[in-house]
Amino acid sequence: MGLLNLALGQLLGLFLPLAAGLVALYFYDRSRRRVLVSTLRFWPRRPAPAVRQRHKRIQHPLSLALQLIALMLLLLAIADPRPDAVGAASQSRAILLDTSSSMELSDENGQQLIDQAKALALAYLDSVPSRDRVVLIGADGAPSVRVPFTADRRQVRESILAAVPGPTALDLAAAFDLAAGTLRLALDAGGEALPAGRQTGEAVYIGPGLFAGQPVRSGVASSVRFLQTGQPSDSLGLIALRASADPSEQGKWNVELVARNYENEALTASIEFFFDEQRLGHRPLSIPAGEDASLQFTLRTGRPGSLLARAIVEDGNAENNEALLEIPGSRRTRLQVVGASEAAFEPLLASGAWVDPAFVESPDELVESAIHVWASGAQNAGSRRAIYFSPPGMDSPSGEASAVRDQPVGEWSPSHPLAQGVRDPEFTPSRMRVFEALAGDEVVASTAEGPVILARATPEARSVTFGFDLADDSVRNRLAAPLLFANAVAWLDAGAFRPESVEARSPGAVAIEAPNSSFEQVVVRNAGGESIPWLLSDGVVRFYAGQPGTYRVATADRNVTLHLNQPQVPAGEWDPDDALRSLPPKTAGAGEPWAPWPWLAALAGLILLYDWIRFGRGRRLSTAVFQAAAQETETP
Amino acid sequence: MRAPAELLGRETLERLERLTIRWSQSFEGRIGGDIVSRYPGVGHEFLDHRHFQPGDDLRAVNWRAFMRLERMFLKLFRAEPRIPVRILIDTSESMACGAPQEADSKFAFACRLAAALCYVGLVRLETIVLQPFSQSLSESFAAHGGRLRYAQAARYISTLETGGGTAFQRPIRDYLMKYRVPGLTFVLSDFLDPSGLDLPLDHLANEGHEVYLLHIAGPDDREPPWRGELELHDPESDEVLRVSLNDESAREYREAYDEFCRSLERHAQRSRAEYLHISTGEALETVLFRQMSATSMTVGKTFDMRGV
Numbered sequence: 001m002g003l004l005n006l007a008l009g010q011l012l013g014l015f016l017p018l019a020a021g022l023v024a025l026y027f028y029d030r031s032r033r034r035v036l037v038s039t040l041r042f043w044p045r046r047p048a049p050a051v052r053q054r055h056k057r058i059q060h061p062l063s064l065a066l067q068l069i070a071l072m073l074l075l076l077a078i079a080d081p082r083p084d085a086v087g088a089a090s091q092s093r094a095i096l097l098d099t100s101s102s103m104e105l106s107d108e109n110g111q112q113l114i115d116q117a118k119a120l121a122l123a124y125l126d127s128v129p130s131r132d133r134v135v136l137i138g139a140d141g142a143p144s145v146r147v148p149f150t151a152d153r154r155q156v157r158e159s160i161l162a163a164v165p166g167p168t169a170l171d172l173a174a175a176f177d178l179a180a181g182t183l184r185l186a187l188d189a190g191g192e193a194l195p196a197g198r199q200t201g202e203a204v205y206i207g208p209g210l211f212a213g214q215p216v217r218s219g220v221a222s223s224v225r226f227l228q229t230g231q232p233s234d235s236l237g238l239i240a241l242r243a244s245a246d247p248s249e250q251g252k253w254n255v256e257l258v259a260r261n262y263e264n265e266a267l268t269a270s271i272e273f274f275f276d277e278q279r280l281g282h283r284p285l286s287i288p289a290g291e292d293a294s295l296q297f298t299l300r301t302g303r304p305g306s307l308l309a310r311a312i313v314e315d316g317n318a319e320n321n322e323a324l325l326e327i328p329g330s331r332r333t334r335l336q337v338v339g340a341s342e343a344a345f346e347p348l349l350a351s352g353a354w355v356d357p358a359f360v361e362s363p364d365e366l367v368e369s370a371i372h373v374w375a376s377g378a379q380n381a382g383s384r385r386a387i388y389f390s391p392p393g394m395d396s397p398s399g400e401a402s403a404v405r406d407q408p409v410g411e412w413s414p415s416h417p418l419a420q421g422v423r424d425p426e427f428t429p430s431r432m433r434v435f436e437a438l439a440g441d442e443v444v445a446s447t448a449e450g451p452v453i454l455a456r457a458t459p460e461a462r463s464v465t466f467g468f469d470l471a472d473d474s475v476r477n478r479l480a481a482p483l484l485f486a487n488a489v490a491w492l493d494a495g496a497f498r499p500e501s502v503e504a505r506s507p508g509a510v511a512i513e514a515p516n517s518s519f520e521q522v523v524v525r526n527a528g529g530e531s532i533p534w535l536l537s538d539g540v541v542r543f544y545a546g547q548p549g550t551y552r553v554a555t556a557d558r559n560v561t562l563h564l565n566q567p568q569v570p571a572g573e574w575d576p577d578d579a580l581r582s583l584p585p586k587t588a589g590a591g592e593p594w595a596p597w598p599w600l601a602a603l604a605g606l607i608l609l610y611d612w613i614r615f616g617r618g619r620r621l622s623t624a625v626f627q628a629a630a631q632e633t634e635t636p
Numbered sequence: 637m638r639a640p641a642e643l644l645g646r647e648t649l650e651r652l653e654r655l656t657i658r659w660s661q662s663f664e665g666r667i668g669g670d671i672v673s674r675y676p677g678v679g680h681e682f683l684d685h686r687h688f689q690p691g692d693d694l695r696a697v698n699w700r701a702f703m704r705l706e707r708m709f710l711k712l713f714r715a716e717p718r719i720p721v722r723i724l725i726d727t728s729e730s731m732a733c734g735a736p737q738e739a740d741s742k743f744a745f746a747c748r749l750a751a752a753l754c755y756v757g758l759v760r761l762e763t764i765v766l767q768p769f770s771q772s773l774s775e776s777f778a779a780h781g782g783r784l785r786y787a788q789a790a791r792y793i794s795t796l797e798t799g800g801g802t803a804f805q806r807p808i809r810d811y812l813m814k815y816r817v818p819g820l821t822f823v824l825s826d827f828l829d830p831s832g833l834d835l836p837l838d839h840l841a842n843e844g845h846e847v848y849l850l851h852i853a854g855p856d857d858r859e860p861p862w863r864g865e866l867e868l869h870d871p872e873s874d875e876v877l878r879v880s881l882n883d884e885s886a887r888e889y890r891e892a893y894d895e896f897c898r899s900l901e902r903h904a905q906r907s908r909a910e911y912l913h914i915s916t917g918e919a920l921e922t923v924l925f926r927q928m929s930a931t932s933m934t935v936g937k938t939f940d941m942r943g944v
Contacts, residue, residue: 035866
């Protein structure tokens with residue numbers, strides 16, 4: 001007989017004070033009570049024994065004994081005794097049930113791997129002694145404890161039956177580390193010495209053994225068991241499909257497809273491509289045995305749409321034979337030019353195909369989302385993002401000092417993004433205004449007389465003010481002019497010239513190359529626009545996507561849209577030498593343990609009820625009920 | 637302990653209007669009552685003839701007999717006297733005991749019963765006297781003139797309080813001195829007078845009073861609910877008795893109490909008084925409409941509270 005919740009000392013430590021209190025209450029209840037009566041003339045006058053003697057004598061020993069027995073039974077019910085724990089030490093067992101994406105596949109017989117794993121887990125649960133405590137761990141890309149250590153087999157059984165495959169590949173090393181940690185915690189019991197006879201536990205992995213990430217280290221538990229399911233019947237899988245916008249041409253996408261051959265021999269598969277359900281064509285792809293191969297092609301489209309790649313192959317896993325990519329539409333920065341002709345701005349606008357210019361006569365036609373370009377002499381009305389060319393004094397956002405002529409712009413601020421790439425010492429506009437830099441102004445370029453290009457950035461607005469007209473005949477055909485204009489547009493619209501790429505891959509740990517990015521320049525958001533945790537180290541942005549979906553990453557160099565919907569593929573197969581490979585032999589007391597605590601509690605309740613009826617107020621109650629019934633019968 | 641503030645509800649009062657108080661003895665009291673007497677007097681029912689005496693009322697002479705016999709006879713009629721109804725209410729300390737709740741005490745029940753009898757009498761235009769007592773008579777309250785006086789009587793009853801011990805000798809002597817005209821006397825008490833009730837009851841009967849002993853007992857008076865070691869306290873005498881109460885001693889107590897009730901009833905019969913044992917566990921209307929009416933039926937309608 002073993003006690004699950006209390007040690008014998010704890011049980012006695014609870015029982016003895018409670019029993020002492022019960023006996024004290026018993027004597028208190030039997031002490032003399034003062035009662036007010038109408039008269040004393042009818043009471044029998046016998047010599048009453050001394051009160052002290054009465055207190056020392058138990059008047060109803062059976063009642064006291066029944067109450068003490070009921071108390072002991074209730075405490076035993078709380079202690080949860082297990083009769084099958086006679087003379088044996090319990091063992092801790094960690095069940096690692098594979099719930100990775102591979103478990104959704106079927107084996108050669110068409111049986112799903114997760115069903116096989118569940119059947120093996122239940123069989124293992126039935127074969128271990130009921131006194132053993134079991135922890136259930138869901139093993140996938142992020143292993144987690146599904147059921148903490150318990151001897152309640154029903155709870156573990158229900159959790160096993162409710163397990164479903166996740167989207168991530170198995171991180172078997174992390175799963176075994178978690179199992180080792182839980183086993184150690186269970187056995188250490190908070191740093192106390194291990195009870196004699198206890199073993200260090202067993203870790204049982206149930207699944208096909210296909211894992212990604214690090215290999216399993218040895219010695220995680222004193223006993224490791226591997227209950228292997230069937231292997232998935234899969235010959236080819238599309239691992240990734242990515243498309244990146246070509247900066248040289250608007251609407252041109254460089255597409256790359258990566259596929260893996262799971263067979264032991266080389267294969268050639270035909271890959272079909274569709275864009276918005278219209279078949280684009282097909283390409284053959286030869287892949288060596290067990291390796292990856294890729295193919296590239298160019299896609300030209302100006303409109304957004306879905307690019308679907310489908311491998312024409314028959315295997316047990318149809319899900320990884322397809323990859324879907326959402327190609328976004330061309331992104332162009334909208335410009336509105338006030339007070340200038342299209343011909344004058346043509347050299348400047350030729351700086352990139354990403355700009356969508358519009359020439360307006362009146363400031364009333366301006367929209368807030370566009371970048372406003374105020375030509376020389378135009379009366380500006382204030383903008384959130386604006387470029388000013390030689391603004392009139394009264395409308396100048398910066399303080400104007402003086403006007404100069406034929407002065408070369410000799411000093412450029414090399415650290416400012418507006419001046420990047422500009423190396424023209426002979427850049428000499430015919431007329432210029434020299435500004436006085438105010439608080440918040442950054443000097444981009446200046447002459448000997450003073451600053452001629454200023455940039456100002458506040459949380460609400462950004463503006464670039466030129467002291468000359470960039471569309472003026474004296475400078476517009478120089479190489480620095482369109483470059484300066486492009487830098488100004490890029491500075492005002494951060495994503496205007498950033499290369500765009502989209503990629504379809506599997507969820508889990510994601511790494512994006514961002515060699516030139518700083519911490520402030522990186523943004524990672526999910527499809528709902530919520531920021532998710534990420535890490536920037538060694539020029540790589542890393543984050544964990546536990547669920548399939550669309551994620552957007554912005555770095556200093558590019559925007560990446562990730563469609564993490566592809567099933568994650570394992571990198572290796574676990575084949576341990578020292579692991580047990582079969583179910584343990586069924587021992588006596590295995591299966592659902594018999595818990596006598598409800599019976600003990602019910603018996604205690606019955607004893608208390610009998611005591612109440614026989615010795616307590618229930619007796620008077622029953623007498624009153626009988627008398628009332630008799631009186632009712634006598635009344636005509 | 638004070639009398640309850642709320643004595644009788646409106647519905648109870650409406651039901652009480654169907655009752656009347658009756659008595660068996662004949663009284664010579666003043667005219668105007670409901671019950672006929674064996675004494676001659678002013679009335680409507682013919683009783684007898686007698687010879688005319690000088691000074692008799694000539695209107696009562698039987699002139700037909702005079703014409704035939706040439707002798708004057710006087711017609712006598714049965715009197716319908718108005719009998720005073722007096723209610724003696726025991727306000728001793730023992731009346732506050734006998735029930736776990738104060739509202740169920742003997743005193744509270746006696747106050748409600750007195751109020752009910754008062755209302756029944758007032759409805760029939762009787763004269764009602766409420767006379768509280770313990771070791772002596774307290775200040776009384778007399779009401780007559782119909783149901784409109786009930787509110788004053790109820791207010792008076794609500795001011796009563798328990799106090800003192802139970803003693804019948806002196807209060808009955810004072811009562812007979814105070815009320816020399818005999819009438820109907822209700823005694824509402826637990827009759828726990830250690831000196832006994834025999835002599836006072838004989839005095840009442842000898843003075844021509846028609847007496848009704850309403851013995852009010854609480855549920856704990858006959859069946860003590862306690863068991864084990866008890867320290868019993870008598871509030872009237874301040875005596876303390878330590879007993880060990882078990883089923884056996886409880887049975888002995890019950891037998892002694894029942895013998896007390898039987899002796900009280902026997903003595904009431906000897907003194908031509910009516911006795912009724914009333915438990916406060918009963919509803920007041922049950923006592924009024926069943927027990928008191930049934931008692932009058934079994935003893936020859938001496939006390940009739942049936943609906944009229």
